[in-house]
Amino acid sequence: MKMNDKRRIKELIERLDRITAADEWGDDINPTQWTALSYLSRANSFSRSPSHVADFMTTTRGTVSQTLKALARKGLITEIRSEHDKRSISYSITEKGEKLFKKESTIEEAALQLGGEEVSTLLAGLEALARTALKQRGYKxxxxxxxxxxxxxxxxxxxxxxxxxxxxxxxxxxxxxxxxxxx
Amino acid sequence: MKMNDKRRIKELIERLDRITAADEWGDDINPTQWTALSYLSRANSFSRSPSHVADFMTTTRGTVSQTLKALARKGLITEIRSEHDKRSISYSITEKGEKLFKKESTIEEAALQLGGEEVSTLLAGLEALARTALKQRGYKxxxxxxxxxxxxxxxxxxxxxxxxxxxxxxxxxxxxxxxxxxx
DNA sequence: GTTACTAGTATCGAGTCGATATTATATTTA
DNA sequence: TAAATATAATATCGACTCGATACTAGTAAC
Missing domain, CATH: 2.20.70 (Ubiquitin Ligase Nedd4; Chain: W;)
Known part of the structure; x- marks a missing residue:
């Protein structure tokens, strides 16, 4: 591997993320809230607690707790307290929250311009990178x-x-x- | 292209970015400051003003202004006022700032585990995606x-x-x- | 020489973020 | 079974990001 390739990969991922983050502002929601909301819309009912969201987002329970409270305040999610373990909470996305998933992000629009071959090798590379990174850090x-x-x-x-x-x-x-x- | 491929690409980029961001906390610096510092260390002397950093980071001049002030307060960069245009400022990285570029990020470590072929196709894909995204949004x-x-x-x-x-x-x-x- | 335009900032309010401490509930173990 | 321990979620703190807005001070255009 060329010396600077790994650095360039990191830079591109950061830049692409910042570009999409920039247009995730507005709609009364910010990029972090967007990630949490998006996770909740795709996770099964055993995976929607603050702790799970925190693990997914590589942050702390405390931080996520605030983010989820903000989303709940805006009526985009609702909390459901568990029956058999009174400590735990599961969040559920509301109709209003669901409606936000309309517009396409910059990355998605850009991906549409790539060729089919290009998309599949890019995807394979990202999957491999993610798999390795997660394993190295012991993340789920x-x-x-x-x-x-x-x-x-x-x-x-x-x-x-x-x-x-x-x-x-x-x-x-x-x-x-x-x-x-x-x- | 498969329907969900573009969404998956976006998700992976976001997740990878959050993973590296997580270990960019500490050392008295945060991920945003890290990005700005890293940009300043690699940009030529005509490209180190607050406006340039803002364009690179896809954010506003106001936000970047604060970030740069924070870095200057910590002694990691110093401001140099221009001679022929008294409005403009160019920032320069200090010795202390330079020293921070030691540790490797999670993404970089993970990239080292990939095969040479995998790295070059991933890189090519990311470059293509970035090129397209930048053009679509009219970014430099x-x-x-x-x-x-x-x-x-x-x-x-x-x-x-x-x-x-x-x-x-x-x-x-x-x-x-x-x-x-x-x- | 007034009228744009541009570079950089201060300030505001909402929110992220890690750290720390606290509450309430569960589980283990003595 | 009672006491010790572990776990889930929060509240609070301080530093900071972020877009929006308003402002200052230089520069350029007409």
Whole structure:
């Protein structure tokens, strides 16, 4: 690998993120809140607590707690307290929150201009980079059930061998905090 | 392109950025300040004003102004007022600021684990994505002189046909706000 | 020589962020 | 089973980001 390649990769990721972050301001929401909201819209019901969001966002529970309170204040999510563990909370996205997922980000628009080959090699590279980075830091993968080693494919949907639960077709595409990469 | 590919690309870039941002806290510096400092260390002397940093970072002059003041307060950069335009300022990195560029980021460490082929296709993809995104939004490229259409290669270093200036070998590798992609 | 325009800032309010401390609930263990 | 420990979520703090707005001081254009 050329000496500066790794630095250039880091720089490009940072710059691209800042470019999209810039147009995630407005709509009464900021980039961090946007990331949390987006996570909540795609995570399954076992993965929507403040702790899970914090792990996904690589930040602390305290910080995420404030972010989620801000989103709740704006009516974009609602908190649901757990029955069997009175400490824990699960957040759910509201209709109003769902409506925000219309506009496309700069990165997404730019991706549309790339060729199919280019997109798939880029995606493969990013996946590999993320996989390695997560492993190095001991972070959880937060992949979708579909691709988990505990997942068993069924005629309709699937089955989770960890939680012993049947999964509907849409549920197999949701993010789970227990996700473990299928080898 | 598969429907979700573009969304996945955006998600991965965001997540990777948050992972590196997480370990850019500490050392009395935060991720935003880190980006500004890093830019100043690589930009040529015509590209180190608050306005240039703001353009590079896709933010406003006001925000950058504060960030640079914070860095100056910490003794990591120093401001140099221009002679012929008394409004403008150019920042310069100090010895103390230079010393911070030791540790490697998570993304860089992860990149080292990838194969050479993987790195070059990832890099090519990111470059293409960035080029397209910048063009769509009308942002400046901030490339290095080396790759500029105004650049003329010489036996020793190069020459800038825009500013009519000879460039030393290290200068040809610096970031310039006037950079225009060579076709 | 007035009228733009430009470079940089101060200030504001909402919010991020890590650190720390606190509350309430669960789990372990003695 | 009671006491020690662990866990989930928050409140609070101080430094800072961020866009918006308003402002100052130089420079350029007409």
């Amino acid at each position: 993968s937060f992949g979708v059930c579909d691709t988990c080693s505990y997942h068993r494919k069924e005629a309709e949907g699937g089955y989770c061998n960890l939680l012993n639960l049947p999964l509907s077709p849409p549920q197999t595409k949701q993010i789970c905090h227990e996700h473990t990469s299928a080898k | 490229s901030f490339g290095v002189c080396d790759t500029c259409s105004y650049h003329r290669k010489e036996a020793e270093g190069g020459y800038c046909n825009l500013l009519n200036l000879p460039l030393s070998p290290p200068q040809t590798k610096q970031i310039c706000h006037e950079h225009t992609s060579a076709k």
